[in-house]
Amino acid sequence: MASRFNALKADAAWQAIWEERRTFAAKDDSPRPKSYVLEMFPYPSGKIHMGHVRNYTMGDVLARFRRMKGMEVLHPMGWDAFGMPAENAAMEKGVHPGAWTYQNIDTMRAQLKRIGFGLDWTRELATCDPEYYGQEQALFLDMVEAGLVYRKESAVNWDPVDMTVLANEQVIDGKGWRSGATVERRKLSQWFLKITDFADELLDGLGELKDWPDKVKLMQENWIGKSQGLQFRFTVSDGGAVEVFTTRPDTIFGASFVAIAADHPLALKLAEGNPEIAAFSERCRAGGTSAAEIETQEKLGYNTGLTATHPFDPEWSLPVYIANFVLMDYGVGAVFGVPAHDQRDLDFARKYDLPVKRVVSDGNTDAPEFAGDEAYTGPGKLVNSQFLDGMEIAEAKKAVINRAEGEGWGKGTTVWRLRDWGVSRQRYWGTPIPIIHCESCGPVPVPRDQLPVTLPEDVSFDVPGNPLDRHPTWKHVACPKCGKPARRETDTLDTFVDSSWYFVRFASQPSDAPFNKKVAEQWLPVKQYIGGVEHAILHLLYARFWTRALRHMGQLDIAEPFAGLFTQGMVTHETYKSAEGKWLSPQDIRDGVEIATGQPITTGRVEKMSKSKKNTVDPGPIVEQYGADAVRWFMLSDSPPERDLEWSEAGIEGAWRFVQRLWRLFDGLEPAEGEDKALTRKLHQTIAGVAQDIERLSFNKAVAKLYELVNAIEKAKPSAARGDAIRTLIRVVAPMAPHIAEEAWAKVGEDGLVADATWPEIDTAMLVEDEVTIAVQVNGKLRDTLLMAKGAAKDDVEAAALASEKIVRMLEGKPPRKVIVVPDRLVNVVA
């Protein structure tokens, strides 16, 4: 009688052995081909959640599989450990952010180990370790020296709740991404990284990323937002000039107004002497930036009374408006309006009764009068445009740019949506920016031998704002240049800086440098990076920028950090509400009623697990109940990895049952004689199929194939082939269910660890069936099937099909009009 698989005992035993033998420690000097598998490192928020489990299980299966295929695999883990939750905890619980963070790391590390991930813990790092952020400070200073960092007084997004500056990317619909508070504009001196210097490279580089999802590449492309056009000058009636940018210089003869932003220097100047303009500008600034507001917001303009002279006609003057739809921080903050061929301009022109002149033919009419409220933005030839008449749009664009450049009033330009990366944060729990401000010398880099600039431990969080700024002594230092009293920079770096190079530090972590070039280049780029799609823009763009900056500085000869990217779906769960409409957790209910009150509950939509909806399932107790392999198996089953996975009790039960089924096979293995060609064939097909599925990260398909194989083995009669299939199965399931695989490996008397075993060889002859089922169709509808030898001659197959009783009956004695034979597949008889 077969015993039960004791998962808890086996999990602990094998995890201890892997740890003791350092099974998963990657060797830099290994002669094997190298493969770097990385999942996005977690923020140590307290406990791991199901999303982590799914993410790391996927990476682990791939990493373990590649090891078995003979590669030296780097599969490290660390902690994205700086950030605001630690400060929030400090404020709420009075615990130091560092203590809180390291405590969480200890908890989560133990949890990850409990699931048996094959991780190289010898390379573990936390971004809040001075050994890490000190090297980051060194890299920051390198960037300062390379001219990639600058300081700028600028209007910033100020989050009044978190009391910090946010990057544009961290402002969502005008609200702070974390606090949700409405963001204000403030002027502060900030440090910026010149990511825009790399805009072109970052855009072009996307083309090389064959193993990235198109969706992510497109999102980055849109974010970088390259626009080519003409920047040119209008002479204004006050004697000055206004620069505008347009992507449609071809439509220049359709212009009917010039519009400038409320924050445009000219508008500010006009507002000084004119309260009406000042009031209007104020109204523009107050306008919301949320999607809904923009859609409903009316186009508003204020006619300044000034006019601009058309560059091609000194007699032609255009009114200059201040308009609420023109943004100061895009292009040059001013546009020329061509209502006939731009919807926004048309809305504006209709409202203020400005001329609307057609300059691109829509193919139906060339008349200058433009009717209707829908701008024509399609292709066509230029009309009513003097020397441009008859040209195609692209041709006309070039012609106008040539004239502008030749006559010196404009220039072909590229404008980017991407802005430089503001990295200053007025927070404590982050990497201190290694700069000292001196009244005489200005900002001075901290000398290298004084790195790391460490955070002071004795800080308080009883009031909002930056504790570094309030600290009695920390910021007071002597200027490294002149020795006079000076002040430390009290801002810290955006935590996205920390995650922009951790993958390099994993590959190489000397104590005296950020990394060793040669060693890091052996591992990089990351072959497969796995994480959530929520990082499609911010983290992935910053990391790409950082890598290119390192290359620019000659520190690392790698262009792209992540050769392959996979964005996995979320783990979801049903939601429940009590009779009073409060969220209930799955533990609060049983059989459709709330346990505490006996009241019936309502079941809501399946949503991403979140604390606020109380639909989370803590992996901890689940692993203790079912064992690590069952949890891993469930994470890989059913849903394709890029889609959401719904957690369910039935699902984990099913996974657990499968683990027990495996064990009955392994445990019941007994010697037997004889062949079983069909089973051996199934085995080899499964080995090949699972390997392919794992490489493609199609884990759900690999799981299905393994179920099929197990079904086949269970049904097969005892034979040597069956015994062989069971022994081989141990290795095939090992990447996914490593604990039971080790247990079985030892039980059947194999040497060493299955983790060190090689992936089973495939007998390619076994992949090919020697008999095939051929579908027989009449007019494309299945009527019969034939079992024939593989590779049977076309004529034989056709003859067999036409001889089929059913086909004969269907044809009623008439000859077929046509017969199509697809070898080894089907016969279609056209009646």
Add this chain to the structure above:
RNA sequence: GCGGACGUGGCGAAAUUGGUAGACGCACGGGACUUAAAAUCCCUUGGCCGAAAGGCCGUGCGGGUUCGAGUCCCGCCGUCCGCACCA
């Protein structure tokens, strides 16, 4: 508004280049074993008609291409995601 993805049984899903739709899992139902339960095993399960053999219908909807369409093309509908007054 712009861009993208998706739509297949009661559910999660498979279906390599157009070639037997629904593999595999979950759930449901029936049965075996058991004093009973759990566990395990076996059978059934897209819909309709039929005792059965068999037939008809079926991949969001409407067209089209093809010997043959879940897959390709055109037009709709719906869901989800990203961006958004970007000149």
